[in-house]
Every structure is written in C-alpha cells, then in structure tokens.
Amino acid sequence: MVVVKVEFLGGLDQTFGGIKNTKCILDQQQLQNDITIANLIDYLASNLITNEKDLEMFIQDGTIRPGILVLINDTDWELEDKEDYILEDGDLVSFTSTLHGG
Amino acid sequence: MDQEGNKRKNIKEVKVGALCQLCHCRKAVMKRPKNLQKLCKECFFYIFETEIHLTIQKENLFYKGETIAIGASGGKDSTVLASIMKTLNERYNYGLNLVLLSVDEGIVGYRDDSLATVKRNQLQYNMPLEIVSYKDLYNWTMDEIVSCTNVKSSCTYCGVLRRQALDRGALKLDIHHVVTGHNADDMAETVLMNLLRGDTARIENSVNVTTNSTGSPVKRSKPFKYTYQKEIVLYAHYKKLDYFSTECTYAPEAFRGTARVLLKNLESVRPSCIIDIIHSGEHFKLKSRKERIVKNKKLQKTTKNPESQNEMEIRPDGSVSISASKDGNRCERCGYLSMNKICKACILLEGLEANRPKLTIDGITSNTDGAAKLSKTLEKLSF
Numbered sequence: 001m002v003v004v005k006v007e008f009l010g011g012l013d014q015t016f017g018g019i020k021n022t023k024c025i026l027d028q029q030q031l032q033n034d035i036t037i038a039n040l041i042d043y044l045a046s047n048l049i050t051n052e053k054d055l056e057m058f059i060q061d062g063t064i065r066p067g068i069l070v071l072i073n074d075t076d077w078e079l080e081d082k083e084d085y086i087l088e089d090g091d092l093v094s095f096t097s098t099l100h101g102g
Numbered sequence: 103m104d105q106e107g108n109k110r111k112n113i114k115e116v117k118v119g120a121l122c123q124l125c126h127c128r129k130a131v132m133k134r135p136k137n138l139q140k141l142c143k144e145c146f147f148y149i150f151e152t153e154i155h156l157t158i159q160k161e162n163l164f165y166k167g168e169t170i171a172i173g174a175s176g177g178k179d180s181t182v183l184a185s186i187m188k189t190l191n192e193r194y195n196y197g198l199n200l201v202l203l204s205v206d207e208g209i210v211g212y213r214d215d216s217l218a219t220v221k222r223n224q225l226q227y228n229m230p231l232e233i234v235s236y237k238d239l240y241n242w243t244m245d246e247i248v249s250c251t252n253v254k255s256s257c258t259y260c261g262v263l264r265r266q267a268l269d270r271g272a273l274k275l276d277i278h279h280v281v282t283g284h285n286a287d288d289m290a291e292t293v294l295m296n297l298l299r300g301d302t303a304r305i306e307n308s309v310n311v312t313t314n315s316t317g318s319p320v321k322r323s324k325p326f327k328y329t330y331q332k333e334i335v336l337y338a339h340y341k342k343l344d345y346f347s348t349e350c351t352y353a354p355e356a357f358r359g360t361a362r363v364l365l366k367n368l369e370s371v372r373p374s375c376i377i378d379i380i381h382s383g384e385h386f387k388l389k390s391r392k393e394r395i396v397k398n399k400k401l402q403k404t405t406k407n408p409e410s411q412n413e414m415e416i417r418p419d420g421s422v423s424i425s426a427s428k429d430g431n432r433c434e435r436c437g438y439l440s441m442n443k444i445c446k447a448c449i450l451l452e453g454l455e456a457n458r459p460k461l462t463i464d465g466i467t468s469n470t471d472g473a474a475k476l477s478k479t480l481e482k483l484s485f
Contacts, residue, residue, distance in 0.1 A: 009339070009347070010178070010335060010347045011347035011348050011349055014348065014349075065366075066366040066367055066369060066370035067362075067366040067369075069332060069335060069336070071339070074131055074143075074339075074340070075129070075130075075131040075132070076131060076132040076133055076336075078133045079120065079130055079131070079132070079133055079140060094339075096335055096339060097347070098331050098332055098334075098335045099349075099362065099366070
C-alpha cells in the first residue's frame with residue numbers, strides 16, 4: 001500500500017470537480033508489482049473524474065494528455081521514467097495544465 | 103544509504119546522470135523542451151531569465167527611462183512577465199518605469215476573479231495598476247456581446263476590442279509601449295493558424311517581436327517570443343507566483359483551440375517543433391507589396407461589388423480585407439488607426455447595436471451583470 005499526495009494545478013482542478021489537493025491510497029494486493037504512476041493515473045481517471053466528458057481533458061491515447069505537466073516531488077516526470085516511476089509513501093505528484101489561459 | 107533511505111526521498115543519493123547538466127552538482131528537476139537539457143532549479147531560473155534578457159537586448163526593445171505598460175490578465179504568462187520585467191529591470195538597470203495595464207472584458211466568473219489576481223500582483227510587485235473596461239469604452243460587456251451573438255464568435259469580438267482597449271488604456275496613461283506575455287507556443291500557434299486559414303499575409307508579421315503599425319501611437323512587444331509555455335508554467339510553479347488559471351468561459355469553442363491541440367500533439371513528439379515553426383514563420387517572405395497590389399486589383403475587377411467588400415468583409419479572426427488600402431488611415435467614427443474607412447471595432451459594434459435585446463426588464467438596469475443575456479433568453483420564451 002502506498003499513500004501519495006496529488007495536486008491539480010493550472011486550472012486542472014476543474015476537471016476533477018474542483019479538487020486541488022488530495023491524498024490517494026493505492027492498494028494493489030492482487031498485483032505483486034510495485035505501484036507506478038501509471039497505476040495512479042488509472043486510479044485518478046476512474047475514481048476522481050465524475051464526468052465522462054472530462055476524461056479527455058486528462059487522458060489522451062492511454063496516457064496523460066499533451067500539455068499537462070507532471071511533476072514528481074517537483075521534478076519533471078520526464079526525468080523519472082514517466083509512467084514507470086515507482087511511487088513511494090509521501091511522494092507528491094502534481095499535474096499542471098499548461099493549456100489554460102495566459 | 104540505509105540512513106539516507108529513511109530520510110526524505112529527495113535527499114537520497116542521486117545518480118550522475120540525474121545531475122544538472124550545467125552546474126553538475128544539483129539534481130536536475132526539469133528538461134528544457136528547446137534542447138532537452140536537464141537543469142536544476144537554480145540553473146533553470148538563471149537560464150530562463152538570461153534568455154529573456156538576451157532577447158530584450160538583441161531586439162533593443164527598450165530605452166532607458168521608458169515607461170512600459172505590462173498587459174496583465176492575471177494569467178500565468180502575464181504574471182511571470184511582470185515578475186521577470188521587475189527582476190531584469192533591477193538586475194540589469196534597464197531604468198524602466200513599469201505599469202500594470204489590465205482590460206476588464208466584463209466576463210462574470212472569469213475576469214472579475216482574474217482581476218483580483220492582478221490587484222494582488224500590484225501589491226506584490228509594487229507597480230501602479232490601471233484597469234480599462236469594455237463597458238466604459240464600448241458600452242458593452244463580453245457577457246452582453248455573447249448573449250447577442252453566439253459563443254463561437256466571442257473571441258473575434260473580444261480580440262478586436264481588447265487590442266484597442268489596451269492601446270487606449272496605454273494612451274490614457276501617456277504610455278507608448280505595451281509588453282504582452284505572448285509566448286513561443288502562442289507565436290507558433292498563430293503561424294499554424296494563419297497557415298491553416300490560408301492567411302499568408304499575416305504570417306510574416308505575426309512573428310515579429312515588436313509590432314508597430316505605421317501611425318500607431320502605441321508599440322507592442324513580446325519579450326517571451328522564444329519562451330516555451332512549459333517553462334513559463336514551471337517558472338511560475340517553482341517561484342510560487344500567484345497566478346489565475348481558469349479557462350475563459352467562452353474559450354473552448356474558439357478556433358485557436360484546434361491549432362493549440364495540434365501544436366501540443368506535435369510538441370509531445372518533438373519538443374523543438376515550436377521554435378522550428380517560429381523559425382519557419384520568420385523566414386516566410388511574401389512577394390513585394392507592389393506585386394501583391396497589382397494582383398489584388400486584378401482580383402477586384404472580377405468581384406462584383408468591390409466597394410462593399412472593402413469595407414465589410416470580416417474574416418473569422420476579425421481582420422478586414424486589406425485590398426487597396428493604406429497604412430495609417432483613421433477610422434471615421436472613433437479616430438482609431440484603421441486600414442479602412444471604419445475600423446473593425448466600430449463595424450463589430452454597429453452589428454451588435456442592431457442586435458441589442460429589444461426587451462427591457464423593470465428593475466434591472468443595463469449595468470447589471472448578465473442582464474443582456476437574461477433579457478435575450480426571456481425574449482425567446484413562449485408559453
């Protein structure tokens with residue numbers, strides 16, 4: 001079981017019903033593997049997005065929509081194996097939309 | 103390692119490959135889309151600020167003692183712009199007087215909130231703030247305009263009106279230079295959009311760092327011309343800048359959205375494409391003006407009613423037919439710089455006036471937010 005903090009910034013909170021900060025408890029006993037960001041994204045998409053239409057604001061072609069910045073403990077996930085990053089307790093994952101108004 | 107492993111994650115041993123490629127001593131936190139360089143926070147700040155300083159220097163954007171209005175919307179771009187301008191002005195002794203200039207379009211639930219951000223910025227950056235509103239300038243709020251037209255054309259109206267509003271606001275303060283937060287993504291988007299629309303005449307000018315139409319009393323510059331949106335967002339995030347990030351209520355249906363999605367998809371495959379598109383735009387050269395005018399005249403002969411086309415043809419972005427017109431003309435109605443007899447804003451406003459809701463409701467003055475929308479809705483009601 002892993003507990004991580006998740007932030008939705010840059011207007012992305014609107015996709016998640018106005019939630020800006022949340023704590024996610026990921027428990028995957030059925031899977032023996034480590035819990036990765038990919039698992040977290042699946043979890044967020046299926047548990048926190050209430051409106052089906054909002055899903056495409058977050059997910060595109062099975063991954064995070066281009067234009068959304070993913071930071072793991074303030075580090076760009078491109079430097080951290082992206083979806084394959086193994087989550088640890090207390091990690092802070094922030095999703096920031098760069099698409100919203102300038 | 104055991105001991106360190108128990109501590110917070112970011113203190114744990116860092117691989118050499120994960121170090122900043124500039125200072126080689128701190129952990130890299132971001133990858134520059136421009137050149138895929140991995141940088142730590144400190145080096146990123148330095149590079150980001152220095153690149154903008156170099157753009158300003160290379161293009162000779164300002165002179166000492168100049169008063170500059172920063173077009174501030176409260177969004178990430180203009181907030182970072184205000185912060186950077188203040189930083190660079192102090193660091194490199196530009197000797198500029200900086201003023202924040204905001205336009206209140208009158209969009210309830212969007213602009214009123216973002217203006218609150220600008221007001222906080224005013225205190226944070228210790229700059230004077232001037233707000234000009236559509237209501238005062240044109241006697242219309244965007245909410246009223248949208249209720250009289252449709253959402254799809256809202257950006258056309260808003261864009262045309264905002265351009266004038268910023269100029270008028272600047273002139274009110276006797277300022278002749280406005281800087282805006284347009285970034286590299288915006289520039290590339292504009293190039294793509296003009297290309298998709300076949301508006302070749304605009305490509306060339308749309309990538310200029312400074313636009314100064316002949317006769318226009320206000321110059322506009324874009325110090326972020328080569329700055330990626332991603333880096334602006336990261337800068338704002340790492341510096342914990344206070345910005346407003348709600349999408350405009352009317353924006354999602356605009357054409358720019360389509361070009362933006364295309365660009366973001368391109369960027370995810372090849373991040374340098376944004377700079378590449380700007381570069382292409384810069385090297386896009388049309389034939390000389392003379393040749394074009396000759397060609398335009400030929401076209402006009404084949405058009406049945408060239409006069410009406412001259413004055414009234416409005417493209418989706420609000421631009422008006424430029425055939426056989428000279429720079430530096432003034433609008434007959436409002437005196438604003440215009441290619442044609444009557445400027446775009448006046449043409450748009452004229453169309454709107456004809457569309458004002460015919461119904462008035464007792465007790466609701468036209469100043470009330472969303473009044474036009476309400477009365478327009480009531481007009482359609484039937485029992």
